[in-house]
Amino acid sequence: MHQLTIGQLSERAGVATSAIRFYESRGLVHSVRTTGNQRRFEQPTLRRLAFIRAAQRVGLTLEEVADALATLPEHRTPTKADWRRLSRDWRPRLDEQIERLERLRDKLDGCIGCGCLSLRTCALNNPHDEVADRGPGAVFLEPSAGGRGVSGRRRTP
Structure with missing residues (x-):
């Protein structure tokens, strides 16, 4: 070789x-x-x-x-079978990442769920910064939040 x-x-x-x-x-x-x-x-x-x-x-x-x-x-x-196995094993991980990117894309023009309270809609979606206890960053974009606000209702920016 x-x-x-x-x-x-x-x-x-x-x-x-x-x-x-x-x-x-x-x-x-x-x-x-x-x-x-x-x-x-x-x-x-x-x-x-x-x-x-x-x-x-x-x-x-x-x-x-x-x-x-x-x-x-x-x-x-x-072989092709080796690569197929790898792609199959990674599919759930990649699907989760795709969902996270779609949530970011869909919310980027309004609120990205960061808990900053800087936009008028944050007072509706996150009054009194209740999501602060979920941790730092854009917690509404994480899969566990499912894109839902603190009330459990689907968030719309």
Whole structure:
């Protein structure tokens, strides 16, 4: 199998060499060393890097990526069935993220549920800042709140 230098891998994958070294330190990709202690990467590493970048673009953490990659075969290119299994396992996580983004999109022009009381509608949706005990940030956008205000009724900005 053809091996790539870190520079070749970087160029082909569109990933900085520093990122490749970081991913290697985290166990996401692996290299072999030449007698001169230079890194060499197998061609399937290109697919792993593409996978890492795609996963990061949709908001998955490096820990989630590492867990997934740990289930893939180390010394062969993953098959379509391998990738199908991963996508099936991540579907609920991605569906939740899509729902969160849709809630953000739908509420962004009015109130994003942050509990700030800065808009006139906040006095209706969150009088006396009752959601403060749910924690910081846009609590109405979290899945557990289901986009509902403190009264339990569907919030409309």
